Amino acid sequence: MQEQVVRGDLHAPINSQERYPMSMSFVRLISRLLVVCLIGLPFQASAGMIGTDQAVSATQAQAARAIVLSQISRADVAGQLQSLGLTPQAAADRVAALTDVEVAKLAGQIDSLPAGANGSGLLVLILIGVLIWWLVK
Template identity: 55%
Template sequence: MSRQFMKFVSRLLVLCMLALPFSSHAGMIPTDQIAAAQQQDARGVVTTYLARADVQSELQALGISSDSARDRVAAMTDEEVGRLAGQIQAQPAGAASPWAVAAAVIVIVWALWYFYYR
């Protein structure tokens, strides 16, 4: 790199360090505030899950309206909602079908064969 470019970058970094303040504020957060935020997040997870179209169609197939399900969630205790939200978040995002696994194995075997005998 050229010497002029290095000088320019150095001066730019010094200018940025002087112009932009390095300040932060740390403080104690009350436990009840954290607990309330976690409970709100858990209720948000469950209500978002209930708002999905596939979940609503499954509820209707079981004979439960979406309004009734929301009312039932609103009546649940914080512990129950937290447990339900944990179960929802523990579910796999996309279940791997046997065909997808077979296709992945075939692609891996083909790639190994191709690069080994190439």
Template identity: 40%
Template sequence: MRIHHIFKTIGSLLLTVSLVGVQIAPAWAGMVGTDQVLAAEQGRLDRDKLASMLEREDLQRQLSSMGIDVRQARDRVAALTDGEVARINQRVAELPAGGDALGIVLFIFIVFIITDALGVTDIFPFVHPIQ
């Protein structure tokens, strides 16, 4: 009976300490401005546009011929910031109509090399990260 009383006391103490030690994180709410919503939506649209370009067969062939896995390219596009995606889409928009797919591939290739050099990714074995 004495052991039961000791376990009951220890259990009560542990329960009390665990409840006292729990910190409740406050919830913060704030107004979301229209410009923030529009910027987020524009980022999503730009990302979708770039992702749809990666679905083109001619672009996939050129990426493959350069040794870039299309799935990795899709993952990399998904990991880009909204600003980077906007710059890529702006560059694509400046290309001549009819699509200079080689220009797109080279631009994406350069972006991949830069991210490899920064150490964010490790796709190309010939690119060593900057220390």
């Protein structure tokens, strides 16, 4: 049996495909955990001081709601950015540059929010848009 497995790895047999999803989910779990660690680090406030974000949230209800869930949402958004093609470090760096309110808006909506692109392959759609503008103006 053991021999078969060893030989199997060398020749890439069927069972390597079966193992693939498990190792992938393990890698994904580890990278998610890594993202959480990377995100947690810059937000350790020094004892005794109250951060500016709390002062902002005292004046804005929207910011107050966002700050409550910020750590969870940040890990969530970083995980989604990773699944859309970023490395754990890049995802963490990007999330660190966002406000709590922005993170709250992104959480769970990264797939549907506008992503400015204008690929040239979409020229036909754009021409339709221009045509409609021409007709309604």
